[in-house]
Amino acid sequence: MQHINFSKNKTKTILSKNIFFNYLVFFILIYISLSSFIYAKVNIVVSYGYIESIVKEIGKDKVDVFSISSSRYQDPHYVVPKPSYVVKLSKADLLIINGASLEIGFIPVLIKQANNPKINPGNIGYLELSNYFDLIDKPKLLSRDLGDIHPEGNPHFYLDPYNIIPIANIIYLKLSEIDKTNQSFYEKNFENFKQNFSTKLSEWDKKMENFKGVKVFQYHSLYDYFLRRYGIELVANLEPKPGIPPTPKYIENLLEIAKNEKVFFILQDYYHKDNYSKYISSKTNLKILYLPHDDQNIYKLFDEIVNAFYNSKN
Ligand SMILES: [Zn+2]
Structure with missing residues (x-):
């Protein structure tokens, strides 16, 4: 027993x-x-470094962000699509692009290959920032004929620093829609960003106030929104049309204009060759200002642009 x-x-x-x-x-x-x-993070793919920077300001540790292009040496209109970008997009909850055809050479093909319905245009995980802004220089005919790479108007609207807080606002609202549980977190981050960026706007306004009426050339139509903001007069682009390099005859014409109009600066980005700017500068003594068009730090982007102008006086 x-x-x-x-x-x-x-x-x-x-x-x-x-x-x-x-x-x-x-x-x-x-x-x-x-x-x-x-604790799952929101998976986000963006097209440019400036968008990555703003997303990180709002999403902080609740988001994972991957930027397809972020270098100042990369032409934003012509990014080569890579298989690794397709992998990133196939897992993304959200895709944020600049829009207005700036990414037309690479984003549509990447979206197609990623086969992720969440990020298809019109769906919740697709955000095109240009839809929220009035673009300047809209062509009368919608066409990319004759090489015009701005068929919907000038897409470089984010280079007006006053458009950055509205962009952050749009991103904050989108993150709150996709990840509702963290809405108050995103809102708090947006309010902090708004405050910090506004302080920098005042600093930049002050540094730029002596440039009203100054006449400039630029290589590509990157800085039109920035120049308009600070009352700087754009006399001509070195490109006769966006995306079309100048002919010798066109350059000779610019030399005449430079003398007659009293142009001060040539604004030169980092991704185009600066040989045309250097040639004009050698003939006219115009100063070349090298300016970034993108950066993974939104403060640094505008600090560099503003300081290039500000330090040119010294
Ligand atoms: Zn452009």
Whole structure:
């Protein structure tokens, strides 16, 4: 009898150990799935460094951001699509692009290959910033004929620093829509960003106030919004049309204009060759200002542009 009792107790112990183990596994699995749900970051792909910077300001540790292009040496109109970008897009919850055809050479093909319905145009995970802005220089005919790479108007609207807080606002609202549980977190970050960026706007306004009426050339129509903001007069682009390099005859004409109009500066980006700017400068003594068009730090982007002007006086 004693032996039987012993056996029964042993069986009972093994059974309860099994039940305990099963419960443990069950709770661990629940914990893992809940925590991955609660702590999962929003996967975001953006086209340019400036968007990445703003997304990080608003999303902080709740988002993972990958920028397709972020270098000042990369032509924003012509980015080569890579398989690694397709992989990133296939896992994305959100795609944010500049829009107005700036990415037409690479984003549509990447979206197609990624085969991720979430980020298709018109769906919740697709955000095109240009839809919220009035673009300047809209051509009368919508066409990319004759090489015009701005068929919907000038897409470089984000280079007006006063458009950055509105962009941050749009991104804050989109993040709150996609990730509702963290809405108050995004809102708080947006309010902080708004305050910090406004302080910088005042600093930049002050540094730029002596440039009203100053006449400039620029290589490509990158800085039109910036120049308009600070009352700087754009006399001509070195490109006769966006995306079309100048002919020798066109350059000779610019030399005449430079003398007659008293042009001060040539604004030169980092991704076009500066040989035309240098030639004009050598013939006219115009100063070349090298300016970035993109950066993974939105403050640094405008600090560099503004300081290039500000330091040119010294
Ligand atoms: Zn352009």
